[in-house]
Amino acid sequence: MTGPDRRTIRASATRATKKAALLQAAAQTFASKGYHQTRISDVIGCAGVARGTFYLYFESKTALFLELLDLLLIELRAAIVGVDVTSHISVEDQLSHTVRNILAAVVDNRNLTTIVVREAACVDAETDLRMARFYRRIVDYICCSLLEGQKLGLIAPDIDTDVASMCILGTFRQFMERVARSKTPSQMEVDQIAREMLQFNLGGIRARSGTLLTNR
Amino acid sequence: MTGPDRRTIRASATRATKKAALLQAAAQTFASKGYHQTRISDVIGCAGVARGTFYLYFESKTALFLELLDLLLIELRAAIVGVDVTSHISVEDQLSHTVRNILAAVVDNRNLTTIVVREAACVDAETDLRMARFYRRIVDYICCSLLEGQKLGLIAPDIDTDVASMCILGTFRQFMERVARSKTPSQMEVDQIAREMLQFNLGGIRARSGTLLTNR
Amino acid sequence: MTGPDRRTIRASATRATKKAALLQAAAQTFASKGYHQTRISDVIGCAGVARGTFYLYFESKTALFLELLDLLLIELRAAIVGVDVTSHISVEDQLSHTVRNILAAVVDNRNLTTIVVREAACVDAETDLRMARFYRRIVDYICCSLLEGQKLGLIAPDIDTDVASMCILGTFRQFMERVARSKTPSQMEVDQIAREMLQFNLGGIRARSGTLLTNR
Amino acid sequence: MTGPDRRTIRASATRATKKAALLQAAAQTFASKGYHQTRISDVIGCAGVARGTFYLYFESKTALFLELLDLLLIELRAAIVGVDVTSHISVEDQLSHTVRNILAAVVDNRNLTTIVVREAACVDAETDLRMARFYRRIVDYICCSLLEGQKLGLIAPDIDTDVASMCILGTFRQFMERVARSKTPSQMEVDQIAREMLQFNLGGIRARSGTLLTNR
DNA sequence: TATGAATGAGTATTCATTCAT
DNA sequence: CATGAATGAATACTCATTCAT
Numbered sequence A, B, C, D: 001m002t003g004p005d006r007r008t009i010r011a012s013a014t015r016a017t018k019k020a021a022l023l024q025a026a027a028q029t030f031a032s033k034g035y036h037q038t039r040i041s042d043v044i045g046c047a048g049v050a051r052g053t054f055y056l057y058f059e060s061k062t063a064l065f066l067e068l069l070d071l072l073l074i075e076l077r078a079a080i081v082g083v084d085v086t087s088h089i090s091v092e093d094q095l096s097h098t099v100r101n102i103l104a105a106v107v108d109n110r111n112l113t114t115i116v117v118r119e120a121a122c123v124d125a126e127t128d129l130r131m132a133r134f135y136r137r138i139v140d141y142i143c144c145s146l147l148e149g150q151k152l153g154l155i156a157p158d159i160d161t162d163v164a165s166m167c168i169l170g171t172f173r174q175f176m177e178r179v180a181r182s183k184t185p186s187q188m189e190v191d192q193i194a195r196e197m198l199q200f201n202l203g204g205i206r207a208r209s210g211t212l213l214t215n216r
Numbered sequence E: 001t002a003t004g005a006a007t008g009a010g011t012a013t014t015c016a017t018t019c020a021t
Numbered sequence F: 001c002a003t004g005a006a007t008g009a010a011t012a013c014t015c016a017t018t019c020a021t
Helices: A003-033 A040-047 A051-057 A061-079 A091-108 A110-119 A125-151 A161-181 A187-204 B004-033 B040-047 B051-057 B061-079 B091-108 B110-122 B125-151 B161-181 B187-204 C004-033 C040-047 C051-057 C061-079 C091-108 C110-122 C125-151 C161-181 C187-204 D002-033 D040-047 D051-057 D061-079 D091-108 D110-119 D125-151 D161-181 D187-204
Strands: none
Touching (some): A003 A110, A040 A051, A061 A091, A161 A187, A161 B161, B091 B110, B091 B187, B125 B161, C004 C040, C004 C061, C061 C110, C161 D161, D002 D040, D061 D091, D061 D125, D091 D187, D110 D161, D125 D161, D161 D187
């Protein structure tokens, strides 16, 4: 009676486990050896799974990469929370929270970040496209937010929102790069970076009245 | 007949020509198809050179990539001119000039930029290392400059120079990414971007007195 | 509940059904895609049976083919009825009947014919052997019949029975080939072919008195 | 001066040699082990050539098969010579010559015949198509010839040329099958078979006046 | 019996590199 | 210097078969 149910449950549990194991193994191997240097053997060896089994869960090596890519992009999207100007929480605090979220997502997915930062563009036309689309959307989103801010009088009207959004994205990507390359930063470091990155970007979109730097 | 000199000259002329042709061909092909999708056949076909000849000029496909990488890094290094605080030209004007230089170098070497931005990290341990080193040096350089600025009282002392330099590099890299992906921007666009990027970054390292953005 | 008998019966009924379904599915798939292009998945998918179940009924893919092969060979053997010279029915009428039988068997088993004609020789050493043996027996049988006919004075003694039997088999095999390749011929067409094929073969073993064809 | 010429000559000689060696090796291996059981390793091992070299001369294993197939078909086509009714040589002698030619071509290309007879239909859609087309053309050719013969009064008008041409082709194909399966027949045997096969087929298209066989 | 997830041996093809000419 | 035919190591993917449930 409980036979089939149990079997089904166990089976699907195994299924989930196997796929997770493969994703985990791939994340590790891709991150340490790079996509092109990684052989299917490496992944299945690391996951403790037979060769054929791999293709039970993934159509191809590329498809596997794509799933990993999506995993990170989903995390990042989730971390990006828009600002609610009607909220009683100050915009800066909201932004502070979002920045911390994003940096945390990057740090928490160090392997994925490494993979994405280093190889998303050179695995495949598809992965390249997906990354480009992702970043374009982010830039567009930031740009729209800035324009909105200008309308609301929160941001100086003489800011080139196009360039500013590009710069802001750049600062975040450089952080991703840094995480991908250095050892995982401590929570304290991340907090400090979040704070300073936010300040830097806020400064970047602040009104350009007068020059701060002068050599006389 | 007229002696070895002439032959040598002609030969070395040809030599230079062939190598240049191969580099040019590789830059094009790598930029359009990507390093891993590019076959030696593609390069020699495009350069009009025989297969064996390729290996007279380059040790390997990787070595070829490395040379291209260096070409761009040299250009970029050349474009980066430090600020002379004793000069009669204002710091901001000097910076403005440098930024314009850098952006121009990027735009002028669009193919190389594309290649480097997309693949430097996933060709090889060596290329990866070289890129990392290059960017690390830049960050260090910026960081030192900022510290210097703080010492001179040009930059607010509460700036985290570490994070700020990371952000600044990020803004430049995002521009490289943009050039790699979009059509070549016009001179006017580049000028506008240079101006705004500089302002953004200057804003980022400006004293954080009071918040600019507030929703009350 | 009502005892083991019923269950057994039902089970064996299912057994017969499943096996028949698999044979049927295989006949179709092999005929349309060819043995080597057909995957076990295709067969079980078409038969609506689980993968493991397949191996309850057939030892291997080859064994399945062998069973299909046998099905056709049995049909063909059944269709071949020897001539009874003591019968009151004329030899030609008996032959006519047999030819019609054979052609009908071929047409009625179009899928099997297609498979056997096209692939029996290249599936396996075993299938190849079995086909060769089958055809050799047929040739031997025809040959013996012809020798018998010669002894009885029904067939001219100057006929090379070896070659003639080869030719006769050839005409039948060409018909099999034709059925395998074209659409199923109508009953009328088959009858016409049977009549003409018999006449052709009878003509082939007729006494070679004089040449029929002459260009003077 | 004679440098490049010689090299070219030698090179092309080697080229021709290598390709011929591969074709020869493939003919042997395919004939003895069958197309599907033959590995590229078998062919290159037998030809004494490196793996990559194989693909210098053939696009794929299938393409190799196709070339072998064409080799036989060309030989066979060349062996088929039409009858010239205005010639001073009797039609029967002309036919006799052609039949001998065809059988000789089959025997001389025993390996190819074996391959084609056994596998042409199950290698590929393309090979299958090519074989079908070849045989269809032959049948059509025979059929047209028979119709011509009927017009000229050389062949009885009550012959179904469609069926007769099918039968005739069948006799030849059965000979091919026989050569593919048995040891190479001696010249004498082939001559005998040619003579008898011709007589058989001539008998098949002779006027059906009266029955030869009768059991009373 | 029935199932279908797991297995892993098996192979055609690619392509960077070499080297005889 | 120049050539391009030859090389062969390297690898993703398939699919018949098994076996735990």
